[in-house]
Amino acid sequence: MELEQQIETLCRQAQSASRVLAALPSKTKDSWLLSAAERLEANRETILVANRRDIAEAEQKGIATPMVRRLSLEGGKWEDMIDGLRQVARLQDPVGEISEMNVRPNGLRVGRMRIPLGVIGMIYESRPNVTVDAAALCVKAGNAVILRGGSEAFHSNQALGTVLRAAAADTGLPEDAIQLLPTTDRDAIDHLLKMDRYVDLMIPRGGAPLIRKVMRESSIPVLAHDEGVCHVFIDESAEMEMAAAIVRDSKIRQMAICNGLETLLCHRNAASRVLPEVLKRLHEEGVEIRGCSETCDVFSEAVPASDADWSAEYLDKILAVKVVDDLDAAVAHVQRFGSEHTDVIVTSDYASSQEWVRRVNSSTVGVNCSTAFSDGYRLGLGAEIGVSTSKLHAFGPMGLEGLTTRKFVLFGDGQLRE
């Protein structure tokens, strides 16, 4: 009960702060971002001491090396984090923009003004730089933010949060706009997920169990950043070289990422012409090929795929490959096994390209390009808080705009309904 009250107080403070923050001019928010960058630089050693303590504790607990590596704020990550704050300061503030302004027959002028959502709760794992990145984007969009990072990064996150709050005090931003849960107690998350009176949006980022838990238990609206089972479909008319390059870039440019290729589909009439060379090149770079029987026929190094492979998010050097009858069958496969994340066709045929774009309703649908472009920076959003797999509000890569909503604004001179 004491913990619940503590969380409620923190949420209420965030809500009060959000109302002040919502009305602040861009320059105050940008000053905070720049001041936070400076203060982080000035407190670098203190923060890295906290960070090394987290790392040492994680090693002592026997946490796996890749996970421990993600904890570290060193090795370029520090500079990226600081640079990120300055970049966000340069982005255009979405708040206050009025669009779709029009005059109704009675003279009432009606438009839609972009406003902050209010209070955003972020629950994330391991990487402590997310604390800074997420706070920067949420605050730039005029929102208060409640941060709950992984327990293994607790000391790093607290040290970073202290600096972010101190920078607020410098610049006239309400300090309570940046809140960190003060405990690693998991009950705190349960309480937070019920604070719908104060919190407007929950964004969970991390493994599937965390995301499912938040979706199941939250009474606050959730934008999930869930898995990506992404496809490339090699159409009948695909050029072999383009297909090979796109498949390679989509699969092995970066492996442990939600926009990575997991299942390759190939039109039956292109299978013997295109597949052997495309798969040979991947296989030479160490990718295991798990194929349907026809794939195994045209590429002897493939191993037979099982049913589970069609919905697997490997995030690893494994690729599922299936030969399909035609575009219809490819679309049906994507709808059945995909995760509505990112799906690309490689084709030279106009009608196929249009069909694919029209019928595949994933958050990013591409023609003749790598799946790796499903990324806020690459799509021109200027920033990315994540890639939403929720269809409502923000579907796909999500930048500052996804952290806002719109209200109707009405300018009248005495208009009545009656």
Next chain:
Amino acid sequence: MELEQQIETLCRQAQSASRVLAALPSKTKDSWLLSAAERLEANRETILVANRRDIAEAEQKGIATPMVRRLSLEGGKWEDMIDGLRQVARLQDPVGEISEMNVRPNGLRVGRMRIPLGVIGMIYESRPNVTVDAAALCVKAGNAVILRGGSEAFHSNQALGTVLRAAAADTGLPEDAIQLLPTTDRDAIDHLLKMDRYVDLMIPRGGAPLIRKVMRESSIPVLAHDEGVCHVFIDESAEMEMAAAIVRDSKIRQMAICNGLETLLCHRNAASRVLPEVLKRLHEEGVEIRGCSETCDVFSEAVPASDADWSAEYLDKILAVKVVDDLDAAVAHVQRFGSEHTDVIVTSDYASSQEWVRRVNSSTVGVNCSTAFSDGYRLGLGAEIGVSTSKLHAFGPMGLEGLTTRKFVLFGDGQLRE
């Protein structure tokens, strides 16, 4: 368990149908709307027999008269319902529109295409015409719809649903795009709220207990249509006649409606000049005035308000009235007691108008107009599925666009990240 499987089957059928529906051209959807209108006319007597049966059963059960009256499909409601279908057929189809198309430095063309959400679940009470209105809007926006009306309107809804599905068979629309829960068993709702694998959005419309239940228990994203505690703030500089007309129109044009005025705020410096006349006119039309002590000082017919009055949604001939120090205090009152629905200022002062619009983040914020304009038709949306009090996705009056989302579409010629 049997009921759960029945609901799951129905949801799965709706999902399959939604994928066909999403790719249909506007003309097929519009044919369905027009055919549904014709078939309803042709089956008028059968449907009204079912409707009269619901009404008779409701009367037998001793259900209150206003509720029984809302059940009826006669007395102009029938014609409005049919006309509504034809109006929706004339609306522009939002699906497929590409906006924000731009070319990235690498030549990749990126745009955002509007697409259906997929499957929408509607839970609503009493008025059976909602069955037709909601199905029309959901299907026009390319979505399958699962309808669960009030148990007291069961026979009417089944009769209407049968006709809507028959019209689908006429016009090449998948029949399963329109689903009605086949039972009044409340467990069916509990099962439906967990079908997040198939259903993309839940829209509850009705009393607060229904809405809270859905928000609390749904694992599917919810757009709530919750209460409106709407305000008019009479600023220091308000013209008396304009204030009186706006207050009257906002309060008594229609009483039992979420955009109706519930609390009137008045700047202290305008209280003696404006309030007595504004309140006198309302009082003469039978509105009970519940005022703060200063209101009671300037208008002797007022009765003292209690704390509960400031957050009451009366939906009745009662108005809470409070004198406040200034615009700051009015904004603070709205933030504390309001429901972020519709809030209007009456003012002659430029700075006050701008402050109000900037600082009050309700779904509809107005200057010098009636709160009654918070309505999809009046704001030019062409239609209205309801007024969302959820901040995400669609905030405020919600038309066809709110029943869609956007995907990123990428047109490349071989672009790679690497």
